[in-house]
Amino acid sequence: MTTLAPAATRAGSGSSSPARRGASSVPSLLGLAPFAVYLLLFLALPTLIAIGSGFIDDDGRLTFENVAALGDPVIVQTFWNSTWLSLLTAVIGAVVGALACYAMLGLPAGGRMRSLVDAASGVLAQFGGVMLAFAFIATMGLQGVVTLLLRDAFGIDLFAEGAWIYGLPGLILPYIYFQVPLMIITFMPAMSALKPQWAEANLTLGGTPFGFWTKIGLPVLAPSFFASFLLLFANAFSSYATAAALASQGSQIVPLQIRTALTSETVLGRENLAGALALGMILVMAAVMWLYSLVQRRAARWQR
Template structure:
């Protein structure tokens, strides 16, 4: 007769079965199919021509644009989010302020895509409320040098809109993990509050900060819907290059290049998430 704990483990595995099927059908299979297409031509023959397309100047520029947009929004978002976490670390976890910030961060971190693009178009678009108010009140034309909102630089503000809340969500647990005894011990040894954050707190939090920074980079690098809604012409970042390869009516026979682009993105994401995993393990050492 099977032991009780064995029966419980069997029921637990059975309960995870629907989630496993969901992951298999909607994550694993599409990923494998998308990556595999990069090694075949339109007639189903094995080829490396699609991978060779990664060296084309247009695609290299798209990767560079994706890199700098992701890096800038990740760094700025991480710094602003870290400041917010530092300001909140003294409040009680069950306080109204913390509850409001946690709730707002959870909502805004998931607020993206077409809704976010529309919000920015309605606010700071060519005929946006803030755009018209600045021009009519102060004579300031924010688009005097060009309509930057609908180009790659215009992605910075919308991306920061969800990067900062994501940083608050991911970095706040590390801030809360700092023990008051460490600050007291540092003060006993004559260390100032600033010295504690520079020599003790900063060193402890650095792996968590860098891990959150990498997570923000990966989040921006893989974002598609907001960019697709804002940038209607051209394929200036990698996700839009994939869309162009799949749906372009002017450049035919390039569908499988999307698979090669996906391979490039997966390689970048594997490197980023691998480094994130290493930093997370280092962070967990002092949280135990």
């Protein structure tokens, strides 16, 4: 967003005369057409269908039956599950990720250590998928390395209360595993935008390093931290692949419920429930991203 300004002023002082630009703008507009058509067909249309199909019954008539299903206790429970799973992993991911960013503070941005951490975080943040599920089955599955180690060395049975790793609680650790790297990626720019001059001013005026953090550092970073937290929440809320490959017992979170609705046609005796669930997800995501844009605007103040 902040990068828009210089380009815009440059455009304003452009040397081409208005007449010439006017003459060339019709073919130029045509140049935008292919991309516009592509977006219309594969972004706008699917989104509209996804939302719209929730309002249409099997015979193509308008109905509010499916949307009403969003109030069904089963569906409410799934949305609640998705919400607390996302909240919990976002909070832990944000705190641990912020600590990791703090540890990297002062390392040169182009240095070897930073590029290594950047690349590793990039890989692990994208890792949230089928392969992450495999990783955690190899780690904490019934025959996982940690499971066997705890059993043989300490006599602790991880699964004394059932194979929770294949249920909802089993998703917590894998989700944290991709949340922390995402936090590092999104929060590090804000962290390194802290100006050394502020710390110097603080020290010159008789402040302590601890005072720097409570009076300057944390207040300045708070909006960025909250913005990153919201991104993490959205990320966990929309994640599907890990859960699909890991959770074999039921459909406890919304994306899995959508899968069930798509593949078995009738959930709760209703058709087109997938559309209603998609609508619910979009509403949550829209609220989160709206909040994000508000916070981000506040955060951008200190990053110029």
